[in-house]
Each structure stands twice: as structure tokens, then as C-alpha cells.
Amino acid sequence: MPMVIMGHVIGPFGVHGWIKVLPYTEYADGLMEYPSWWLSKENSEWQEVQVVAGYSNGNALNAQLKEYTDRTQALKLKGMQIAIPRDQLPALPEEGECGYYWSDLIGTDVFNLNNENLGKVAGLFETGANDVLRVQSIDKEKKEILIPFIEQVIVKVDLKLSRIIVDWGIDY
Numbered sequence: 158m159p160m161v162i163m164g165h166v167i168g169p170f171g172v173h174g175w176i177k178v179l180p181y182t183e184y185a186d187g188l189m190e191y192p193s194w195w196l197s198k199e200n201s202e203w204q205e206v207q208v209v210a211g212y213s214n215g216n217a218l219n220a221q222l223k224e225y226t227d228r229t230q231a232l233k234l235k236g237m238q239i240a241i242p243r244d245q246l247p248a249l250p251e252e253g254e255c256g257y258y259w260s261d262l263i264g265t266d267v268f269n270l271n272n273e274n275l276g277k278v279a280g281l282f283e284t285g286a287n288d289v290l291r292v293q294s295i296d297k298e299k300k301e302i303l304i305p306f307i308e309q310v311i312v313k314v315d316l317k318l319s320r321i322i323v324d325w326g327i328d329y
Contacts, residue, residue: 159242159243159244160195160197160203160240160241160242160243161240161241161242161243161246161258161260161261162181162238162239162240162260162263163180163181163182163187163188163194163239163240163241163260164178164179164180164181164182164188164218164238164239165178165179165236165237165238165239166178166196166234166235166236166237166239167179167217167235168231168232168235169228169231169232169234169235170219170231171228172227172228173221173226173227173228174221174222174225174226174227174228174230174231175219175220175221175231176219176220176221176222176225176231176234177214177217177218177219178211178217178218178219178220178239179216179217179218180217180218180239181259181260181263181280181281182259182260183259183283184213184283185213185214185215185216185217185218186211186212186213186218188208188211188218188220188239188241189208189211189212189218189220191208191241191245192207192208193205193206193207193208194206194208194222194239194240194241195239195240195241195242196234196237196238196239196240197237197238197240198236198237198238199238203240206222206223206224206225207222207223207224208220208221208222208223209221209222209223216282246258257314257316259281259288261316262278262281262290262314262321263278263279263280264277264278264319265277265278265314265316265319265320265321266319266320266321267290267292267302267304267320267321267323268320268321268322268323269322269323269324269325269326269327270312270322270323270324271327273327274295275292275294275295275302275304275323275325275327276292276293276294276295276302277292277293277295278290278291278292278293278321279291279292279293279301281306287305287306287307288305288306288307289303289304289305289306290303290304290305290306290321290323291303292304302329304323304325309324310323310324310325311323312324
């Protein structure tokens with residue numbers, strides 16, 4: 158069953174087994190639409206867990222899972238990926254505005270119009286005005302490049318080649 162990674166566990170929250178999650182969804186509480194999550198370390202075997210409760214906490218999400226009742230148990234989940242089976246996600250449009258999920262873009266190579274490799278997509282976030290790509294540069298400094306995810310800048314998204322072409326200079 159193909160999984161779509163929707164976030165990861167930052168660590169425990171409180172003493173009653175709650176966890177703090179960094180979601181890769183458009184809205185911080187988007188993961189709360191799913192009663193079950195699947196957890197895994199680095200795409201190894203997926204384990205299904207039941208979500209009991211949760212709420213947004215800034216850009217993060219605090220959640221309680223049925224199977225975890227204390228901080229020690231929750232600590233074991235730190236760093237785990239959270240996924241949802243692709244067939245449980247809403248259908249994407251065939252053509253037009255957006256034929257992919259944000260999580261599909263994580264790890265994609267970003268090149269500019271001069272075919273210079275700017276790095277890999279580390280994440281996205283919303284600013285209110287527009288979405289922004291967080292690109293981890295490939296240079297020694299591993300600096301983060303922020304690129305507006307708008308029509309004037311994003312030339313092409315090619316998930317088959319795992320590549321995004323942007324109208325963006327290497328020195329911006």
C-alpha cells in the first residue's frame with residue numbers, strides 16, 4: 158500500500174503520552190482529519206496507530222495516540238515519520254492548479270533556468286500571501302534557501318524526474 162508522508166514526530170509533549178508533530182500538510186491540523194496514522198522510521202515497516210485527540214499549536218500539532226499513555230512511550234516515537242495511505246487522501250485534480258501533495262515535493266531536486274542545482278526541498282510553509290519552498294542547499298554551508306511557490310517563480314514541477322525548475326538565481 159503506497160504511503161504519503163504527512164509529517165514527523167518532533168518528540169513527546171507533556172507526561173500523558175501526547176506527542177508534538179511537525180505536519181507537512183497545508184494546515185497544521187490537517188492530519189486530524191484522519192482517525193489513524195501510520196508510523197515508521199525511515200520508511201521501514203509501517204505501524205498503524207489510532208488518534209484520540211489533537212490540536213494545532215502554532216505550526217506544530219499536539220496529538221494523543223491511543224497506544225501511548227506516558228512520556229516514556231511517547232519518547233520512543235521521536236523522529237518517526239507519519240503517513241497516510243495514498244488511497245485515503247482526497248483525489249487530486251487531473252490537470253490545473255495542483256496535481257500533487259506538498260509531501261510529494263519533499264526531497265525533490267530544485268534547479269534554476271541556468272540548470273544550476275539549488276538543492277533539495279526540505280519542506281514548505283504558508284505565509285498567508287503565498288506558500289514558500291524551503292530548499293536545503295547542496296554547498297558546504299547547507300544553508301536554507303526560501304523560494305516563493307508562485308507561478309512567476311515555479312516554472313515546472315516534474316515528479317517523475319523528481320525535479321522542480323525555478324526562475325531563481327543561485328545568489329538570491
